[in-house]
Amino acid sequence: NAGVTQTPKFRVLKTGQSMTLLCAQDMNHEYMYWYRQDPGMGLRLIHYSVGEGTTAKGEVPDGYNVSRLKKQNFLLGLESAAPSQTSVYFCASTDTDTQYFGPGTRLTVL
Amino acid sequence: QKEVEQDPGPLSVPEGAIVSLNCTYSNSAFQYFMWYRQYSRKGPELLMYTYSSGNKEDGRFTAQVDKSSKYISLFIRDSQPSDSATYLCAMRANDMRFGAGTRLTVKP
Numbered sequence: 643n644a645g646v647t648q649t650p651k652f653r654v655l656k657t658g659q660s661m662t663l664l665c666a667q668d669m670n671h672e673y674m675y676w677y678r679q680d681p682g683m684g685l686r687l688i689h690y691s692v693g694e695g696t697t698a699k700g701e702v703p704d705g706y707n708v709s710r711l712k713k714q715n716f717l718l719g720l721e722s723a724a725p726s727q728t729s730v731y732f733c734a735s736t737d738t739d740t741q742y743f744g745p746g747t748r749l750t751v752l
Numbered sequence: 753q754k755e756v757e758q759d760p761g762p763l764s765v766p767e768g769a770i771v772s773l774n775c776t777y778s779n780s781a782f783q784y785f786m787w788y789r790q791y792s793r794k795g796p797e798l799l800m801y802t803y804s805s806g807n808k809e810d811g812r813f814t815a816q817v818d819k820s821s822k823y824i825s826l827f828i829r830d831s832q833p834s835d836s837a838t839y840l841c842a843m844r845a846n847d848m849r850f851g852a853g854t855r856l857t858v859k860p
Contacts, residue, residue: 646795675848682760684840685796685850700847732795739784741848743795 644668646744648733654750655723663718663747665733673736674716675700676708678729679746685732691716723751755779758841758851767860771828775841775851778822782843785817787826790838790853799839800826831858 649664665674672693677685687700691710705727707719716735720727728751734741758775765771773787784803788796800815802808808815816825824843828835835858841851 677850682852684756684758684852685842685848687847690847701849734795739801740798741796743797745795746793 646733646735646742648731648744648747650747651745652748654752655720656752657724659723660719660721661723661749662720663731663733663749665716665718665735665744666714667716667733667735667742668714669735669737669742670713671735671737671742672713674710675734675736675741676706676716676718677732677734678702678727679732680729688718688731723749725751727751753778756841756843756849756851759854760852762855762857764857764859765831767831767833767858769831769858771826771831771835771856771858773826773828773839773841773854773856775824775843776822777824777843777849779843779845779849780819780822781845782849784844785815785824786842786844787813787815788840788842788850790840792837796840833858833860 646667675690676688686702689708694713697708709717731747733744787800790796805819812829814827838853838855840853
């Protein structure tokens with residue numbers, strides 16, 4: 643039982659490049675989330691999904707897109723990366739009460 | 753004004769001390785309150801969860817919620833060096849809001 647895994651762990655992009663972050667969970671959770679964590683800002687919700695095929699905007703969705711084609715996977719896309727998107731990205735999934743977080747992806751946009 | 757305010761610290765205490773961590777919030781719709789612990793370069797992990805005013809105890813940890821004052825606290829008794837981490841408060845209405853986190857160091 644791996645819990646929540648994230649790929650990749652680290653990435654450096656140039657401004658304007660695109661990439662996709664992959665989150666996978668093996669706990670059969672319906673709800674999945676993408677957060678970004680910045681110093682002094684805490685965790686901020688980017689997008690979330692309440693089930694396969696559904697997505698919704700969170701607190702800071704601009705510049706990101708998501709897809710939930712399979713229940714166990716939640717993808718976060720950056721179409722045209724900007725330096726302001728330099729951050730640590732966390733994925734989480736939940737049963738009714740507890741959010742389980744992945745180990746994070748450190749993204750630097752130059 | 754942020755919905756959830758948390759003093760980022762850092763907070764440094766000697767081993768065995770009682771630690772008090774606090775958050776205030778402005779949205780009265782928050783019904784569920786959580787504390788997460790995050791070790792360096794790791795994802796947050798849930799420590800305590802409560803949905804009512806009052807105290808909830810789990811070993812050396814006590815979570816306190818005062819909805820009338822919009823104030824929550826986490827107390828750590830007999831603090832250990834292994835408690836050194838960043839502690840995040842979190843609250844949920846329809847979705848989650850997190851505090852900025854307080855970095856705690858417990859010195860041997």
